[in-house]
Amino acid sequence: MRADRITIAFVALTIVVAPIAGQTPEQIKAEPIVKLKPGDTRVPGRCLSKEQLDLIADLNALHRPTVGLEENGDDPVPFDPRYFVGSWRIEGVLADSALSAGGEFTGTETVREIDSCAYESTLQGKAADGAFTIKTLTAYDRPNQYLVRLEDDSRGYRLLKMGHVGGDAGGYFAHTWETQPVVRGRSTIRLKGRTLMWSPETFRVQTQISENGGPFTNLGTLSWQRATPSKP
Secondary structure, eight states: OBHHHHHGGGGGGSSOOOOGGGSOHHHHHHSOOOOOOSOOOOOTTOSSOHHHHHHHHHHHTOSSOOOOGGGTOOOOOOOOGGGGOEEEEEEEEEOOOSSSOOEEEEEEEEEEEEETTEEEEEEEEEETTEEEEEEEEEEEETTTTEEEEEEEETTTEEEEEEEEEEEOTTSOEEEEEEEOOEEETTEEEEEEEEEEEOSSSEEEEEEEEEETTOOOEEEEEEEEEEOSOOBO
8 A cells, every 4th residue: 555545545634624614715715625527537557536546636735624515615535445455463352153263363464456446365364263364355346436345264154245435524434344144054144344444554344243134243343453564
């Protein structure tokens, strides 16, 4: 992940959203409201369009506070899935379930870009019932803001996590996903959760589980902490 692709995407973590009424005439004149330009120009090797990348650069260059859309203000930062590229350390605690024994979960994941909106990764994990490997493929449908993550787990099952990526004007993003049913022994399992991307260096995955058609209950939260510096 390049620094500009991470820091820019989370620009409003350090920018205060303010209404137009809070801007001085000098600020508005010097730095007009930033809007996404028309067009959808492909950029080789990038998931986002040239117009979206220009929007990010223009937002990052502002010296004034950003202006919320409710005030017909600046357009929000688009999500760039290159956020995930790099090496991550994982830790957390999961509840006991038909998928695995409960307890501490640790591991590492290395994510690589294989196309403009497609990624693969290898997750080496350790839980109460031993070590395992998860191979993943991730694809992002940019026009529909829809992210799909296919996980092949060496413990003998596959999870397909699908859902919409939403964000706010400040560049805080969340992937809200669900999985298809998975059969493990006598249990049919469904998962749902949210991947909360609130910092360039860390994100969290909150997961709920339903077994045999029962209500969803908390499975646990895992945290990903970036293990390698952001790429320039």
